[in-house]
Amino acid sequence: MDYYSLSDSAIEIEIGARLKALRLRRNITQKDLAEATGLSVTAIKGIEAGGGTLSTLIAVLRELRALDQLQHFIPEITVSPLQLARSKGVKRQRASGKRGKREGDDDW
DSSP states (O other), X not given: OOGGGSOHHHHHHHHHHHHHHHHHXXXXXXXXXXXXXXXXXXXXXXXXXXXXXXXXXXXXXXXXXXXXXXXXXXXXXXXXHHHHHHXXXXXXXXXXXXXXXXXXXXXX
């Protein structure tokens, strides 16, 4: 699936549909999932419809035993040995942004 061709709301709906499919594969009702996570049935319905919060997502993934899928979602970023040597062992704390003046910056 080409996620870049989808709108943000379409991606949210896709994630919700996948969560619902996982819940159904595990044969868990929305009510049972809500009780197990300490969330409301409305929150479960909301995340399956493409809404919700990160904390709701984490609670649902935990109960569905799918937290390990987060490793595939956003893999851990590692620093190459060459970059580490160039930075003298100091891990980067912030982005420097683009240098120079950009077109349209005068408006601010």
